[in-house]
Amino acid sequence: xxxxxxxxxxxxxxxxxxxxxxxxxxxxxxxxxxxxxxxxxxxxxxxxxxxxxxxxxxxxxxxxxxxxxxxxxxxxxxxxxxxxxxxxxxxxxxxxxxxxxxxxxxxxxxxxxxxxxxxxxxxxxxxxxxxxxxxxxxxxxxxxxxxxxxxxxxxxxxxxxxxxxxxxxxxxxxxxxxxxxxxxxxxxxxxxxxxxxxxxxxxxxxxxxxxxxxxxxxxxxxxxxxxxxxxxxxxxxxxxxxxxxxxxxxxxxxxxxxxxxxxxxxxxxxxxxxxxxxxxxxxxxxxxxxxxxxxxxxxxxxxxxxxxxxxxxxxxxxxxxxxxxxxxxxxxxxxxxxxxxxxxxxxxxxxxxxxxxxxxxxxxxxxxxxxxxxxxxxxxxxxxxxxxxxxxxxxxxxxxxxxxxxxxxxxxxxxxxxxxxxxxxxxxxxxxxxxxxxxxxxxxxxxxxxxxxxxxxxxxxxxxxxxxxxxxxxxxxxxxxxxxxxxxxxxxxxxxxxxxxxxxxxxxxxxxxxxxxxxxxxxxxxxxxxxxxxxxxxxxxxxxxxxxxxxxxxxxxxxxxxxxxxxxxxxxxxxxxxxxxxxxxxxxxxxxxxxxxxxxxxxxxxxxxxxxxxxxxxxxxxxxxxxxxxxxxxxxxxxxxxxxxxxxxxxxxxxxxxxxxxxxxxxxxxxxxxxxxxxxxxxxxxxxxxxxxxxxxxxxxxxxxxxxxxxxxxxxxxxxxxxxxxxxxxxxxxxxxxxxxxxxxxxxxxxxxxxxxxx
Numbered sequence: 053x054x055x056x057x058x059x060x061x062x063x064x065x066x067x068x069x070x071x072x073x074x075x076x077x078x079x080x081x082x083x084x085x086x087x088x089x090x091x092x093x094x095x096x097x098x099x100x101x102x103x104x105x106x107x108x109x110x111x112x113x114x115x116x117x118x119x120x121x122x123x124x125x126x127x128x129x130x131x132x133x134x135x136x137x138x139x140x141x142x143x144x145x146x147x148x149x150x151x152x153x154x155x156x157x158x159x160x161x162x163x164x165x166x167x168x169x170x171x172x173x174x175x176x177x178x179x180x181x182x183x184x185x186x187x188x189x190x191x192x193x194x195x196x197x198x199x200x201x202x203x204x205x206x207x208x209x210x211x212x213x214x215x216x217x218x219x220x221x222x223x224x225x226x227x228x229x230x231x232x233x234x235x236x237x238x239x240x241x242x243x244x245x246x247x248x249x250x251x252x253x254x255x256x257x258x259x260x261x262x263x264x265x266x267x268x269x270x271x272x273x274x275x276x277x278x279x280x281x282x283x284x285x286x287x288x289x290x291x292x293x294x295x296x297x298x299x300x301x302x303x304x305x306x307x308x309x310x311x312x313x314x315x316x317x318x319x320x321x322x323x324x325x326x327x328x329x330x331x332x333x334x335x336x337x338x339x340x341x342x343x344x345x346x347x348x349x350x351x352x353x354x355x356x357x358x359x360x361x362x363x364x365x366x367x368x369x370x371x372x373x374x375x376x377x378x379x380x381x382x383x384x385x386x387x388x389x390x391x392x393x394x395x396x397x398x399x400x401x402x403x404x405x406x407x408x409x410x411x412x413x414x415x416x417x418x419x420x421x422x423x424x425x426x427x428x429x430x431x432x433x434x435x436x437x438x439x440x441x442x443x444x445x446x447x448x449x450x451x452x453x454x455x456x457x458x459x460x461x462x463x464x465x466x467x468x469x470x471x472x473x474x475x476x477x478x479x480x481x482x483x484x485x486x487x488x489x490x491x492x493x494x495x496x497x498x499x500x501x502x503x504x505x506x507x508x509x510x511x512x513x514x515x516x517x518x519x520x521x522x523x524x525x526x527x528x529x530x531x532x533x534x535x536x537x538x539x540x541x542x543x544x545x546x547x548x549x550x551x552x553x554x555x556x557x558x559x560x561x562x563x564x565x566x567x568x569x570x571x572x573x574x575x576x577x578x579x580x581x582x583x584x585x586x587x588x589x590x591x592x593x594x595x596x597x598x599x600x601x602x603x604x605x606x607x608x609x610x611x612x613x614x615x616x617x618x619x620x621x622x623x624x625x626x627x628x629x630x631x632x633x634x635x636x637x638x639x640x641x642x643x644x645x646x647x648x649x650x651x652x653x654x655x656x657x658x659x660x661x662x663x664x665x666x667x668x669x670x671x672x673x674x675x676x677x678x679x680x681x682x683x684x685x686x687x688x689x690x691x692x693x694x695x696x697x698x699x700x701x702x703x704x705x706x707x708x709x710x711x712x713x714x715x716x717x718x719x720x721x722x723x724x725x726x727x728x729x730x731x732x733x734x735x736x737x738x739x740x741x742x743x744x745x746x747x748x749x750x751x752x753x754x755x756x757x758x759x760x761x762x763x764x765x766x767x768x769x770x771x772x773x774x775x776x777x778x779x780x781x782x783x784x785x786x787x788x789x790x791x792x793x794x795x796x797x798x799x800x801x802x803x804x805x806x807x808x809x810x811x
Contacts, residue, residue, distance in 0.1 A: 072103065075100060077099065078133045080137070085142070091115070094115055115135075119169075146163060150214055163213075189263070195218055197215050197216075199214075222259060222299045223245055223302060229306070231306050245261075268289075269289055274345065279344070282309070282382065283309030284307065288303075313340060314337050315383040320387040326358075356426060360427055362393070363423030392456050397452050398420055412464070414522075415435045429449070441469055445462070446464075447461075448462075469494035485507060485509035499523065501532075518533075530561065534557075538556070543583070547691060547706040550585065554579070555580075568605055568607045574598075574600050576598045577596070578598070584675070586676070597629065597632065598629045599631075603625070605622040627641075636669040636672045642662075646658070654722045656719070662686070663714075666711065679707075680710070689800065689801070692801070697765075710744065712741065721733055736772055737769065737771045738769065739768065741766070750763055773788055784805075786803075789801075
């Protein structure tokens with residue numbers, strides 16, 4: 053028995069070296085670019101380690117995972133560890149070929165294989181999968197990508213991803229099952245995906261994308277929740293290939309449920325110093341109206357803002373619903389969690405390198421020591437973003453320990469504020485136009501605006517230099533000056549019949565009166581050269597010195613998706629021209645525009661009224677070039693300056709008027725083209741009255757013949773239709789107007805086109 057045990061023990065010791073041995077030397081063979089010591093470090097092995105078969109496999113695996121080698125052999129030869137490697141080629145160049153519908157930049161963003169790195173087949177395979185995902189999201193399910201390896205000298209390779217795009221997988225049909233309240237047409241308008249049509253060449257929503265289809269299901273639920281169907285559910289979304297397997301059909305199966313209305317709406321107010329009536333007024337919803345989840349969210353935001361205005365920050369408002377199936381109502385209790393009043397301790401500006409701290413502080417509506425208000429903080433963030441000085445603005449509040457105080461960090465990420473712009477366009481009054489300019493909106497980081505601009509049009513040329521200081525004397529007072537030179541070539545245009553060269557130098561100041569009212573003051577000097585073909589005196593000099601003030605009211609809410617507005621914009625101005633100039637008169641002007649959206653903000657009613665009055669001082673004569681004219685865009689259906697009093701001998705040219713009143717009522721509405729193309733139709737009615745010219749022009753003598761001119765101040769009206777298209781290059785307006793009331797000497801212009809673009 054002892055003999056057998058001794059033999060077994062000796063056998064084990066004899067076989068141990070076959071499985072593990074202590075390494076006395078590490079030999080690396082086959083390496084060309086990488087030195088041997090680097091290979092040893094990657095292998096994580098040292099002289100003195102015990103290495104057997106299992107450890108050899110671990111070393112080989114570690115070297116393989118490094119990506120630097122294509123072949124690896126690790127084995128023990130006695131007490132010497134031999135590592136034999138073949139280095140992976142170095143990638144010289146990575147290119148993408150065959151792609152047309154997906155940009156090279158978008159594809160390269162998915163490629164992890166980089167130049168001057170080692171060739172790795174696994175990484176290249178992952179690149180292919182990611183690029184295929186990009187194509188599938190655009191509906192190109194038949195795309196094939198084949199990576200090619202092109203051998204070069206010095207163990208280098210080029211990697212080429214050869215792409216065969218095929219054709220996109222269109223969505224040919226979008227259908228709904230189970231819907232009874234809303235039609236298929238209505239539901240199709242509430243989702244992102246669209247049925248393929250030839251004119252949808254500027255959108256990708258008509259190609260199949262599974263993630264987008266799932267998102268469409270969420271959009272359907274939100275739509276039904278906005279219309280009171282709280283039990284709505286999408287029970288199934290089925291997408292199937294057409295028989296040709298080239299296109300896709302999608303069917304949404306829905307369960308609409310019953311419609312619910314608001315029942316009792318109550319605010320649970322825990323704050324004694326916050327009026328409950330004020331919180332109740334903040335509720336957007338009304339009892340008896342159809343339940344709308346958006347109104348609930350708006351109410352939560354409004355309640356948080358109302359409470360925050362009293363210094364209670366970070367309150368939590370929780371809607372507690374009680375569903376009454378019997379009468380199909382939902383009672384809501386808006387429960388507000390009580391907190392302590394909090395004040396601002398410090399405001400820290402972070403991240404600004406170029407913009408002065410003082411500029412940012414001027415824009416913020418809160419100061420240290422004010423009650424902490426989330427609404428005010430968000431208002432400040434919006435004001436900073438609207439300056440376009442910053443790419444991003446973050447308001448980060450942090451609580452001060454053991455105090456009802458908050459520190460506010462205003463973190464800004466600056467962006468270039470200079471603009472190089474250009475554009476072209478056409479209109480009836482200016483003809484074809486090209487303009488270009490340079491604008492710096494944050495000059496020297498002080499918030500100052502400097503602009504140089506020039507334009508050349510068929511009938512007008514202009515050069516402009518402008519400077520604006522938004523915080524004059526460190527106060528909320530803007531100031532600036534403008535220098536412009538304008539050449540009007542109107543002698544051959546419509547009914548104007550004059551040319552004018554004008555150099556104007558102006559200084560201005562402006563300040564805010566309230567949240568919606570502003571006032572400005574302007575002092576200008578114009579040095580003109582005028583040529584009126586009805587006055588046979590050639591070019592005449594005219595110097596006009598003007599002091600005026602204007603008031604502006606602006607209160608608009610904008611639906612950016614529909615590009616529609618609701619609200620009022622108004623201007624009122626008065627100016628005196630005189631101070632020893634060649635002409636002396638008072639000018640009064642005003643305009644108001646009211647807009648209201650309805651029917652999901654897709655329809656808009658717009659009404660405007662504009663008036664102007666020139667009052668000559670003493671016996672001074674007001675030259676025709678400074679009077680009012682009507683027609684063109686101000687009175688559609690009539691030519692530019694196509695209405696009003698006229699010279700009996702020069703019937704093509706209007707005399708202008710010392711006053712005017714004109715306005716328009718227009719209904720904008722969607723047409724059969726999808727909303728994403730931003731094409732809308734409109735119908736309009738315009739009206740206008742142009743006052744009489746000075747009494748000196750009641751008669752005119754031509755070749756010793758004196759006759760009465762055509763003098764009137766009769767109202768003109770017109771009506772018409774049009775199309776507005778907000779193209780990717782800029783807005784275009786097409787309108788057709790028909791005069792309803794006119795005189796025999798008025799000039800018609802049925803079609804009106806205007807467009808402009810920026811680049």
